[in-house]
Amino acid sequence: MVATLWHIPGDADDPLPDTPMPPTITPLPLHLSAPFTIAHGTSTRRTNALVQIGGGWGEGALPPYYPHRLDDIAGYVRALPDDLLTGDAALHLEHALDRLPDGPEPARAAVDMALHDRWARQLGHPLYRLWGLDPADSPLSSYTLAIPASEDALREQLAALRGFPILKLKLGTGSLETDEAIVRIARDTTSARLCVDANGAWSVDHAARIIPRLAACEVLFVEQPIPDEATADWKHLRQQLPADAPPLIADESVQTSTDVLRLHDAVDGVNVKLAKAGGLREARRMIGLARTLELRVMIGCMIESSLALTAAAHLAPLADYADLDAFLLIDDDPFVGATMQQGRLTLPERPGLGVQKKPSE
């Protein structure tokens, strides 16, 4: 059922099909406009999974540093019970989501997204409206700078991004001095607000050493400074930091609500991503739980097309920080949905996720 040719079946403009159709799984190749380097490695392209269920669309991100591949997604979707796809099932979203089997998070995320899309289209409203959200409440999104190849490359990129209000700097070069230099150069070059993401590259001791120096550059927050394994390490890091250190946001350490509970007194906030949570419902639960626990909330993304980015953007009004820029990093995004102008997100007003195929040029 995995199509081997690059072809997106159907279109969000098509009416919802009257008769149930088997779900389709299609590779969704994405080429980055520039090599993207983070502490986990360098990417020039990704292949995500596109899932279509009864007129609803979903995307599963497959970053190379997570274990799942397209075949896993296809296997998961093929094994779904038929009655998720028929009759009134489209209206009974919670019931359908309750019955999703365990499986790879990106597969569940793609199916959850397609079911939300189908459901909201059936009810005739954009998803954010069915959640009672006001798109105007969305925070400005940051724009992510990968680890630069050189100081000149960094300066060039900073110049090109003039006007972006919030920049997120990927750190974890292997040298604390280089990491700090990246932030200092950015601080001296731009008036944008800055935040940093080490993708778990620092030891607790290194993090305790560098974070106060980054604080001097007025960093908004520090994301995933240390590896994701142990809750005790987060607490240990916190104890070593001054009280006015920037907030610590957990990303790789937090996949689902269970992790939010486990880490809530060890971090200041969590980065919620659909591909980690396994979809929009769990992401919303995580956000509700984070609010109960008085944690800050970031909505983040993987390298994803406008499909998954738009799904995540529907949640942005619930967040303190948005990091939903990946569609700006890719050359061949086949979709159009949410847009971003200088960090300001605009959600489509069409029913469902509101994502369309880009007109062929």
Place this chain on the structure above:
Amino acid sequence: MVATLWHIPGDADDPLPDTPMPPTITPLPLHLSAPFTIAHGTSTRRTNALVQIGGGWGEGALPPYYPHRLDDIAGYVRALPDDLLTGDAALHLEHALDRLPDGPEPARAAVDMALHDRWARQLGHPLYRLWGLDPADSPLSSYTLAIPASEDALREQLAALRGFPILKLKLGTGSLETDEAIVRIARDTTSARLCVDANGAWSVDHAARIIPRLAACEVLFVEQPIPDEATADWKHLRQQLPADAPPLIADESVQTSTDVLRLHDAVDGVNVKLAKAGGLREARRMIGLARTLELRVMIGCMIESSLALTAAAHLAPLADYADLDAFLLIDDDPFVGATMQQGRLTLPERPGLGVQKKPSE
């Protein structure tokens, strides 16, 4: 702004008003068909608060054993910011709920309910549909028997309730022997499933003594056996009970998500009520959290009209147990909404909460 005469302004059949109207607060007197005795005392009538906001209706329950009165509700509603009531505010439910000031839970519950009603009516769907729920997933509701005045009165009531599939027996008579006798008589008289609610009347030692004896009567669960104060008491009780004791459900001990977190490893389930949670949104958060924590969920009620009962019934598809019978206990329910036949709940299919004023007779 509190109307002194008994009059419900407007009707859910009226179109949503074009221009913002000030919210109204009206007393909602309810007469019980029979005196209702629980461990907290006896009631023959209650006066709840009816709140109307821009065409949406909400009810705040005011049981005599909670501290709030109608004037507190009126004061709270009068102080609401004007812009909760105007323009696009009706569409931006989450934003409006985020901005509700702290205040008495029944006041927040009534306002939250009215805002949900208005929002769902504006979107043109029943509330349960906007939550993606299938009413067919609702569990059967229990029917509550107050503490009987005599053994004969109990037998008479049990005979009248023939056919009800689940009966909830109120205990806490002051005598463990009488409490146990109530359950034994019920067990010998009816084939209904039984559950019990002590409303916090037992000490830990008494609870540890009586619960195994009730278990012999195949009791489904035991609700609030001990007073609500201390988490440690729940743990202490659990340690004294055999592993196969019926599940312990916390009611008075659990108001909001914070309590669910605090108690989650001391109880087996929680009774979620709108008047305690402060409304539908917090109730849904509590349910999501309880699921994450693998707790059982009951949707319960106070002595309320069909308005608040119907609001709670929209949540029933998310619950393991429903205890939504109060509208069967009152003589002068001015509303019609969800209905119940032998424990089976039926939700109205009209937009919003779907509640209407009863036609005058």
